[in-house]
Amino acid sequence: MMDLNLDAPHSMGTTIIGVTYNGGVVLGADSRTSTGMYVANRASDKITQLTDNVYVCRSGSAADSQVVSDYVRYFLHQHTIQLGQPATVKVSANLIRMLAYNNKNMLQTGLIVGGWDKYEGGKIYGIPLGGTVVEQPFAIGGSGSSYLYGFFDQAWKENMTKEEAEQLVVKAVSLAIARDGASGGVVRTFIINSEGVTRNFYPGDKLQLWHEELEPQNSLLDILNAAGPEPMAT
Amino acid sequence: MTFTIPIDNGDALKNAETDSQRTLYPYVTGTSIVAIKYKDGVLMASDMGGSYGSTLRYKNIERVKAIGKHSLLGASGEISDFQEILRYLDELVLNDNMWDDGNSLGPKEVHNYLTRVMYNRRNKFNPLWNTLVLGGVKNGQSYLGMVSMIGVSFEDNHVATGFGNHLARPILRDEWHADLSFEDGVKLLEKCMRVLLYRDRSAINKLQISKITEEGVTVSQPYSLKTFWEFQAFHNPTAGAQGSW
Numbered sequence A: 001m002m003d004l005n006l007d008a009p010h011s012m013g014t015t016i017i018g019v020t021y022n023g024g025v026v027l028g029a030d031s032r033t034s035t036g037m038y039v040a041n042r043a044s045d046k047i048t049q050l051t052d053n054v055y056v057c058r059s060g061s062a063a064d065s066q067v068v069s070d071y072v073r074y075f076l077h078q079h080t081i082q083l084g085q086p087a088t089v090k091v092s093a094n095l096i097r098m099l100a101y102n103n104k105n106m107l108q109t110g111l112i113v114g115g116w117d118k119y120e121g122g123k124i125y126g127i128p129l130g131g132t133v134v135e136q137p138f139a140i141g142g143s144g145s146s147y148l149y150g151f152f153d154q155a156w157k158e159n160m161t162k163e164e165a166e167q168l169v170v171k172a173v174s175l176a177i178a179r180d181g182a183s184g185g186v187v188r189t190f191i192i193n194s195e196g197v198t199r200n201f202y203p204g205d206k207l208q209l210w211h212e213e214l215e216p217q218n219s220l221l222d223i224l225n226a227a228g229p230e231p232m233a234t
Numbered sequence B: 001m002t003f004t005i006p007i008d009n010g011d012a013l014k015n016a017e018t019d020s021q022r023t024l025y026p027y028v029t030g031t032s033i034v035a036i037k038y039k040d041g042v043l044m045a046s047d048m049g050g051s052y053g054s055t056l057r058y059k060n061i062e063r064v065k066a067i068g069k070h071s072l073l074g075a076s077g078e079i080s081d082f083q084e085i086l087r088y089l090d091e092l093v094l095n096d097n098m099w100d101d102g103n104s105l106g107p108k109e110v111h112n113y114l115t116r117v118m119y120n121r122r123n124k125f126n127p128l129w130n131t132l133v134l135g136g137v138k139n140g141q142s143y144l145g146m147v148s149m150i151g152v153s154f155e156d157n158h159v160a161t162g163f164g165n166h167l168a169r170p171i172l173r174d175e176w177h178a179d180l181s182f183e184d185g186v187k188l189l190e191k192c193m194r195v196l197l198y199r200d201r202s203a204i205n206k207l208q209i210s211k212i213t214e215e216g217v218t219v220s221q222p223y224s225l226k227t228f229w230e231f232q233a234f235h236n237p238t239a240g241a242q243g244s245w
Helices: A062-083 A089-102 A143-147 A149-155 A162-179 A218-223 B012-018 B079-099 B107-123 B163-175 B181-201
Strands: A010-011 A016-021 A024-029 A033-035 A036-039 A047-049 A056-061 A111-117 A123-125 A134-136 A138-142 A187-193 A196-202 B028-030 B033-038 B041-047 B050-052 B055-058 B066-069 B071-078 B128-138 B142-148 B153-155 B158-160 B207-213 B216-221
Touching: A016 A056, A016 A123, A016 A162, A016 B033, A016 B055, A024 A047, A024 A062, A024 A111, A024 A123, A024 A138, A024 A162, A036 A062, A047 A062, A056 A089, A056 A134, A056 A138, A056 A187, A062 A089, A062 A111, A062 A187, A089 A111, A089 B079, A089 B163, A123 A138, A134 A138, A134 A143, A138 A143, A143 A149, A143 A196, A143 B128, A149 A162, A162 A187, A162 A196, A218 B012, B028 B079, B028 B128, B028 B142, B033 B071, B033 B128, B033 B163, B041 B128, B041 B142, B041 B181, B055 B128, B066 B079, B066 B207, B079 B107, B079 B128, B107 B128, B107 B142, B128 B207, B142 B158, B158 B163, B163 B181
Parallel strands: none
Antiparallel strands: A010 A033, A010 A056, A016 A024, A016 A138, A024 A187, A033 A036, A047 A056, A056 A111, A111 A123, A123 A134, A187 A196, B028 B050, B028 B071, B033 B041, B033 B158, B041 B207, B050 B055, B066 B071, B071 B128, B128 B142, B142 B153, B207 B216
């Protein structure tokens, strides 16, 4: 009998993505949180707000990523008051780095910070295990990202439009969900630019079908009742 | 090299107290650095890769940085630790500038500082997981040295880290000589980097060659090397023995 291991720590298998486009960034993620083999939450929100203009995609340990983003939100709130204007994406990324690097032995979380500020425009920073900070035109993370390196090498282009960037993110998360057992559920996207933040929601059954995936039906009965097999002619 | 055996009872929380006393293992790593002294100063070559285990995850990491006016620091190993070392050196250079006394830190001083830092961390069983290469020129004197994660520190006319120890060093021992021209120096480094490209799994074909002379630091733009695959023996290697490789 399969061991569901329900006492395993909550981990977000996850696929997370951050992409810059001509004018801002698009962040995307799946929505599955698993405890061992059981899906503890099939509709989690892995894209968390740090400030009005900076969001973070969380992967790895659910607890570790939540507590790190809570601390950084708290620090950024105070920083914003002191600064008198919105915090920059770079500062947000560096605060995360401080926690990630100095607690590297205890934390198990990979993060992608994305946002828009008036100095640098749209920026994406990847912060993998260990606390390295890497500024990138696009970043992928989580267990599902393994399946996307080849895809992005081929599909990524500079200076995409907002629509192209969002479509790319949705397609990519959807492809990863198709192959990674630890990713699933819905695709959530956040578009951040000078005008503000737009949330979008793509439920699992509205995504494009990939190889060996079938059109969902209500019931077998519907299929049977549709045009039945024709009797043989001869 | 192990530091202490990690206690793997699955309880990261309980082990945290003892674990936080030491670095366990690296995550995002850079591969070899190769550097040589030449006529006008020092040349240093590195690729731009940051590996995550066996995945070639990051392909635009600069692993060689200018330090102050007179030095160049290249690092292999854990990138987050390299970034931290750069912060320490920023503070060192800032304080040096604040003296405003006309003196500035030379490569010898920076190398010594790094040696102390690396060795002291090693003694606390919490190393910075890097091998560092420090090159520079001050008052006409060229300097090239390296420091490892356990604090082993020395100077030489040519140095290499990681795989470069095994693959580049024999080439350098054979072909390096004093007063190499810039062109010959670059060709020698490219010869080493090409071998590393063929034989080091974590190498990527995107490199930068950095130069430091009395005038200052230049870091080249990223570029790729041509590779050669047209040996007759490569065309049909198993012709003589089907099933072999």
